Amino acid sequence: MKRTIGIAVVLLIGATLTGCIGVKRPDIAVSGFVLDSDTGAGVGGVEVVVGSLGRTVTSENGSWSFSKAKKGAEVSVSKEGWTFQPESLPVKDEGDVLTFSGTRIAYSVSGAVFDQSGAGLEDVLILFANDKDEIVATTRSGSDGAFEKSGLKGTYLVVAFKEGWSFTPGERTVNGEDAEVYFYGSPSVGPSPDY
Known part of the structure; x- marks a missing residue:
């Protein structure tokens, strides 16, 4: 019984220290597109925000990439005069391709x-x-x-x-x-x- 309690205490201390020290999640690369919902063409100049990790801007053809994302980070996009769907998407895995659809505001x-x-x-x-x-x-x-x-x-x-x-x-x-x-x-x- 003492041995079981000792193992449980060691496991509890180990779990607590792991939480305190923190396990660094590796950077993962994600990319995607922002497309005009009316024409299907890419939308350039859209700001892409990857959680609190950083920002990038879509190229003229609507493509973007970000190499320092973390699993679970929320990606959102914005550009004046446009609305986008969905409002945000989560990063799930390495190589995710996240696509947003934009509509110009009339x-x-x-x-x-x-x-x-x-x-x-x-x-x-x-x-x-x-x-x-x-x-x-x-x-x-x-x-x-x-x-x-x-x-x-x-x-x-x-x-x-x-x-x-x-x-x-x-x-x-x-x-x-x-x-x-x-x-x-x-x-x-x-x-x-x-x-």
């Missing part, structure tokens, strides 16, 4: 078109073109020159067009951070652009 653009006297210019066609120069959305200015377009996701080149008019600036780029766009028109003399 935004609105508003603004106005004015003539040389400062009065609103009605019925100006406002064009929104994507990075492939494809017109993907349009709206028109109202009687006060004001316009608004909602439901936009991504980066667009915005152009104002009205037959017989030229506008300054010639174009504006919007990506959700600059929600107001103003154009100033004057009657043009030369040929109109082909929109």
Whole structure:
């Protein structure tokens, strides 16, 4: 009986010391992707946080890797103007490939078109073109020159067009951070652009 109690005490002390000293878990490598849920393309510039161990950023094709992860660390991702699913994933084993799906947050653009006297210019066609120069959305200015377009996701080149008019600036780029766009028109003399 004394011998059983002695062995139990030694095991208890050993377990306590192991807990105090701590067993260092080895570093493990993990990697993954962040993909656009609408297009399936990789999303670059996404911050990837691996618990309290460190951070990295996705490459242009949405891939990332981290070589000093620990088993059980939570990995989360973030980028302004985006939401991601799942919110986080745990590191389970060496070589884990963790994939997140991102959705751009839709935004609105508003603004106005004015003539040389400062009065609103009605019925100006406002064009929104994507990075492939494809017109993907349009709206028109109202009687006060004001316009608004909602439901936009991504980066667009915005152009104002009205037959017989030229506008300054010639174009504006919007990506959700600059929600107001103003154009100033004057009657043009030369040929109109082909929109």
